Amino acid sequence: MTPRLDAGQLAARFQSVFGAAPDGVWQAPGRVNLIGEHTDYNEGFVLPFAINRTARVAVRRRSDSTIRLLSTFGNQGLTTVDAGSLSRGTARGWTKYPLGVLWALQQRGLHVGGLDLLLDSDVPRGAGLSSSHAIECAVITAVNELAAAGLDTREMVLATQRAENDFVGAPTGIMDQSASLRGAAGHVLFLDCRSQDIRLVPFDADSARLVPLVIDTKVSHSHAGGGYASRRASCERGAGILGVKALRDVGPDDLDAAAGRLDPETFRRVRHVVTENERVLQAVKVLETAGPAAIGPLLDASHASMRDDFEISCPELDVAVEAARSAGAVGARMTGGGFGGSAIALTPAAAERQVRAAVGLAFAAAGYAPPEIFSVRPAAGAMRLA
Template sequence: MSGYPATGGAARPSPGVHPGAERVNDPLRTAFAAVHGGRPEGIWAAPGRVNLIGEHTDYNDGFALPVALAQTTRLAARRRTDGRLRLHSAQAGGPVVDLAVADLAPGAVTTWAAYPAGVVWALGEAGHREVDDGADLHFDSTVPAGAGLSSSAALECAVARAYDDLYGLGLGPPALARIAQRAENAFAGVPCGVMDQMASSCCVAGAALHLDVRAGSHEHVPFGPGAAGLRLLIIDTRVTHDLGDGAYAALRTGCERACALLGLAALRDLSPDHLPRAERMLPARLRPLVRHVVTENARVAEAVAHLKAGRVAELGPILNSAHASLRDDYRISCAETDLAVDSAVAAGALGARITGGGFGGSVIALVAADRVEPMGAAVTAAFRGAGYREPHLIPVTAAPGARRIE
């Protein structure tokens, strides 16, 4: 007997296609049938993200300004009734990962499957026990893994949104983002803040997401550089990173230690005016971390003011300042990302910086539309000259967050 509802079965109501769903003849249905047999109940998508400004501020209760990307993780899903969670990824390949929902626990899954399985676990832990029945899931993604573009958050938010629709949980995008963050923190073991998941879940087309982590609030700020004759480009250095390797956790621990020494709830509570005095109270190894977070929060406020006033070009110097801070104070850059920034700016970019968790990944560059190709050629030539792998250039379009597409 199969573990999923038969077509036309009356055991459960069909979730149907939500109003506004993007009806397409999606080949993901064919792939799902090849892996799991039969048809999925629907298809969902969640985007990667690129952060304009506000790096490593989210776990310090601060501010960030991400944009959702057109690149997405897509998910075909179908409910089961036997308590099995069966996962397959077009990118990972290999056999179906077959798990018992009842056995899900932090540390029980160590492959890519920890991210989607963690969402199911987190939903159950939050009291949504209907997810215990299981599901068949098949993923396909255009979000580059390890590029600092939040491929893990896209995976998590696609699952969260699909489950919200399939089971009628009514959680809404911010709550789903928190579920996804808990999956990554507690189940996959990555102590990230909530910015990635909020961007993937809550963004709207044509806007950046001004996120206030402590307040749990967000605002959509118009972001359309094309109207100003500009483009935002991602330069994927193809240096992959793994935020679960301990370096990211060490940064967060350092920030928490600084807060304890300063008597603060979070570094968000330290103003730029009081930074010099705070630095004198800290051991040398913690001062640069605090300096970055405090100045980065100020850069977010400045960037939001420029965007609201239609001064997109003014983001350029802010990006340059942020990269210097991430390179020299937070120390998460590397030779490839530094070369991408330096060569992009030398070729006419208004500004550029490393983006994402760091230790590789991607750089963003703000550039005039007529300088896109010359800048790309200059960066590529610089990488070839240094003996590095050729970078990938990805144009940024501010896209919507997690949604049902069929």
């Protein structure tokens, strides 16, 4: 997604398309997960941050039940559906995400009725930066205000999760929408996925002279695919055999005993989740005491665990991580659900140019298509723009 219109431009485009001004313009950011992968649906801990790439929606409520959706990217054209007949089978492409939100709100007893919506976004699709949740969070923020629904952020998190799980068909947890709805500039979000409790942890990369670089491998992934679902099923199987509600309840000291009760593959999946939870807790302590430059080894260990135990990396991600480290990044790991997408490399500002060059050269040497590399910073969560 490359278009980027400001609020005034998007409102003007809306009026030209729909023949009337929108009721407002709202935005919600994508996210980078600093550490804590596949721990969210295991009721564990994650440490994401909202990024300065967003989905923006101009919205106007209608007096009838017609829903009209259009985006500034792609060639899908105008989608028109009736609010009373929303179903998973009728949604196509990006429209699954706003329609899923409206469906989930209907399941809560909130019938919004018709609306017109124009979407613009610069969160890359399929890059593991949660472009879909950015759309959903922008939409639910807009609808919550326009319909005077009175939902708090926790309720919006659960509604968008239901949209993902039961409408889109992606068995995701609550991390992505929590970061998009509850993020804050200059901070990472320490989230307990069991209680939804959060703590904002300072992440001042600028003061530490660090640049968080995202390396988009251009290997597209989908949470609705089989790999993600099979990993979640493995975790649920492991928890069931170990007799716990979720893998959150298994600690590092329990792993030796677990190895004797689980098949080798399930044990590796469990070991990743258990050790990843510990890495999140350690990362919070390190950030609060030593600062961001000291978390590099935790990022490296996280990537190794995802590559070897959870087996969700891919050759392009491994090349990106290794090239970034070799060129001076203090730590690097894949970020997101895996099977493609992006890596994050925490890079000294003085080494940014050489890290970018080294990754590009490594991709060329391996015969891979050039990656897109860009910096991000922790940004504010969903909000009204106009």
